[in-house]
Amino acid sequence: MGHNGSVYYTKESERREIYLTKCMKYLTFLDYTALEARGKNIEAKLSEKDGEMQAMKQKYDHDLQAIREETNQRFSQIMSMIQRNPKLTQVKPEILMKKKLG
16 A cells, blocks of 8 residues: 555554653553662661661750750859758859859
């Protein structure tokens, strides 16, 4: 019929290649290899974020412990000063803060 020389005529193998390379990705809803690769990528990122969060939590706990220790130390110093001189209970806190603890 004269279609062999037409630009619109393609061989069976060419049609298969076009279908696989250009059409298939738009027609396939469940590409398991792509889904598995994407899932592994997401799992790797989540694992990395879990590690970062764990490191942040450890730093937070360490900083909080340091603050508690410093607060307890200052409280002990203030109590020691008050025990040595009971008149300090009558002094305003602002004045105590100005005085160097030592």
